[in-house]
Amino acid sequence: MDDIAERVVAGDVRAVARLIRDIDDGMPEVREVLKRLYPHTGHAYVVGITGAPGVGKSTLVDQMVAHLRKEGKTVGVLAVDPTSPFSGGAILGDRVRMQRHSMDSGVFIRSMATRGHFGGLTQSTRSAIDVLDAMGKDYILVETVGVGQDEVDVVKSAHTTVIVVIPGMGDDIQAIKAGILEAGDIFVINKAEREGADKTLADLRLMLDMDQKKYEGGKWRPPILKTEAVFDKGVVELLDEIEKHRKYLEQACGTLVPRRRKEKVREELYDMVKNRLIEEVLTKLTETGEFDRAVDEVVEGKIDPYSACDNLVLPKIKPFLE
């Protein structure tokens, strides 16, 4: 185990790739490795990029990587795609747009599937961010489709969250999952060469104007940018805004690394405890067959589900009930 942590810190690609797999697969051994890696984290700047399918997130990320590399920065990319709820399988196609960076040792790209177990995505993505951070990457770009609470939580664990829309989404912007719009630090209208870009810009501006009070007293007001990622237009400006936001955070938080602000730590630790409890209790209950027996009993009408739940859970959490 020690060896794996050391290899990760030394930047060993295979060790990093395998560790992320173990995190994804929920191997309990990874906890010890992550504990050892944690002191090596806190260096990377994490940017979340989210938006509906087809808005051009991967292309945008690809261009961002190219520019960051020109500045000599190293980059890690985590591209999250949905798991099919029917088969449990997934097609992870984000690499198609980023393959030109695959031979660049300053770039590490990893595709991840949402998998869909309780809070699992958030947990495993956060851990994967820590791994890439410990590996020494300067920037970590996390790309997700902005649907589902888990994915909202993922982008929230970034320093800067970029929300990508395209022209024509217009009023539909309001339909973007509530909670994710508020999480946006920067808005990008990609494919801005298309008709309706200005209308979308006006809609977004109006939306922010309605919240004007929030931004008074020098608070960060999310800028709105137009990009044409395929033609590499507006990408440098986007990186400039990210840099400005970074400076803003650094000023607002003093010397603290923003991702480790108290509220973030509280949120992450809360999730971690919750997931650990679920995992420990539920794993036991399923392994012993208690859970399936309870299901049968409820189905057969022998017991109501509320009592069944009590019977399953209460004996496991005895110390908390005293």
Added chain:
Amino acid sequence: MARERKIRVMVAKPGLDGHDRGARIIARAYRDAGFEVVYTGLHQTPEEIVEAAIQEDVDMIGLSSLAGAHRYLFPRVVELLREKGADDIVVCGGGIIPDEDIPKLKEAGIKEVFTPGSSLEEIVDWVKENVKPRER
């Protein structure tokens, strides 16, 4: 965190041929079988494929070729995996591949070769039987 090893595979198209319909269909069949499928798109060099496979920690690479360069490209992928110490990754191939080439490819380390007669079921079942997610 569910302790569950999932099969991860990569579907890649080495070389210059621009026909990826077949590769996409295979990717879908793999997904429907419950695998996580990393798709890398067209025009990949063997070097790019191997690097991507290592970063993605896949258990298998499926190579597709319809343009006749498989005799160089497929073995080159196996060779590079070996050089990188990643030869635990299984390689199979498919596409328009003349029968007489198949023994040579297998000799070079391609575990199986599928040709236009192969059914999707057969291709998926082969993975289930021959590719195990790594233990450690």
